[in-house]
Amino acid sequence: MDTFIKQRIKAVKKGDQSAFADIVEMYKDKIYQLCYRMLGNRHEAEDAAQEAFIRAYVNIHTYDPTMKFSSWLYRIATNLSIDRMRKKKPGVYLDAEVSGTDGLTMYSQLADEGASPEEALESLELQQMVQEAILKLPEKYRTVIVLKYIDELSLQEISDILNLPIGTVKTRIHRGREALRKHLGHL
Amino acid sequence: MPCSEKIVQWMHDYLDGDIQKEEEQQLRSHIQQCEACREHFYALKKTVAFVENVSHFTPSDDFIKKVMYNLPREKRRVRWKR
Numbered sequence: 001m002d003t004f005i006k007q008r009i010k011a012v013k014k015g016d017q018s019a020f021a022d023i024v025e026m027y028k029d030k031i032y033q034l035c036y037r038m039l040g041n042r043h044e045a046e047d048a049a050q051e052a053f054i055r056a057y058v059n060i061h062t063y064d065p066t067m068k069f070s071s072w073l074y075r076i077a078t079n080l081s082i083d084r085m086r087k088k089k090p091g092v093y094l095d096a097e098v099s100g101t102d103g104l105t106m107y108s109q110l111a112d113e114g115a116s117p118e119e120a121l122e123s124l125e126l127q128q129m130v131q132e133a134i135l136k137l138p139e140k141y142r143t144v145i146v147l148k149y150i151d152e153l154s155l156q157e158i159s160d161i162l163n164l165p166i167g168t169v170k171t172r173i174h175r176g177r178e179a180l181r182k183h184l185g186h187l
Numbered sequence: 188m189p190c191s192e193k194i195v196q197w198m199h200d201y202l203d204g205d206i207q208k209e210e211e212q213q214l215r216s217h218i219q220q221c222e223a224c225r226e227h228f229y230a231l232k233k234t235v236a237f238v239e240n241v242s243h244f245t246p247s248d249d250f251i252k253k254v255m256y257n258l259p260r261e262k263r264r265v266r267w268k269r
Contacts, residue, residue: 017258024251032246046246053254130241149238155203174199177231184237185230 005069012060024053027070030151031077037146038081039088040135048084052077067160074153075161078143085139126187133183141176144169189227190217198228202235 005026011019031052036045055076056063063072134142147158155173159166189195197214200206206214218225247253 017255020258021251021255024254028246028250029243032250033243036244042244045244046250049246050250050254050257054257057258126237127242130237134238145238149235155205170199170203170205173203174196177199177202177234178195180238181227181230181234184234187233187237 006065009060009063009065009069012057020053020057023056027073028053030070031073033150034074034077034146035081037131037134037150038078038142039084040131044084048080049077052080055080068157070151071157071161074147074151075163078147078161082139082143129187130184133180136183137176137179141172141179144172145176145180148173189224190221194224195227198224198231202231 005023008019008022012023028049032045032049035048035052036042039045039048052073056073059076063069134145137145143162144158147153147161153161155166155169158164158173159169162169189198194214194217197206197210201211201214218228
């Protein structure tokens with residue numbers, strides 16, 4: 001791990017609160033991104049990301065330096081996002097079909113143009129469809145997909161963060177990817 | 188529909204960067220011959236590209252300030268120890 005971060009953590013543990021600002025600066029974008037992809041709402045993501053950092057600060061003494069610091073932070077933010085998801089709408093986000101006719105309209109538009117995925121993503125509607133497809137994933141699939149694709153985390157890191165065997169992480173990523181394919185693969 | 192579970196498993200192993208060389212070769216040659224599997228694989232790769240390239244938002248400009256403001260105050264006990 002980065003010596004700078006190690007040294008900042010040490011300072012925070014000794015009671016130097018201002019050292020924590022450097023830690024927030026370093027990880028805020030990733031943590032915010034994680035919360036946003038999990039919750040699908042900017043306001044809630046901002047709130048959850050702030051709470052994640054506050055929890056990290058309060059619990060800094062429980063951080064085990066043999067674990068990557070970013071993994072520890074991701075774990076806090078993931079658990080917090082899951083808690084909030086559960087409170088928000090219990091059980092409605094099972095693998096539902098793409099709602100309404102928007103998908104079909106989008107499909108015909110894009111099929112004509114034959115745009116590459118990168119080009120197609122410049123379309124705001126498609127951005128929304130990708131986010132909606134992520135939000136439709138059941139919690140256990142959404143978690144691994146978000147972790148894998150926000151920061152290109154390795155299977156091992158995801159397994160550390162979620163405290164799950166690598167085999168389970170793999171299976172969930174595979175199922176999550178298949179579910180996303182059903183919503184997005186035809187675009 | 189792709190031909191078999193095994194082929195789909197290899198597709199995912201490939202996307203995870205976790206596939207044996209020999210299996211990758213078998214996957215490639217199968218995909219060249221089989222249209223259904225080719226389409227399935229293409230749809231998966233496209234899906235991954237969508238998810239990877241979805242635009243990134245950033246938190247508010249005063250994010251750090253808000254976090255720092257909401258931290259619990261330093262405990263006295265800690266100050267005495269220093």
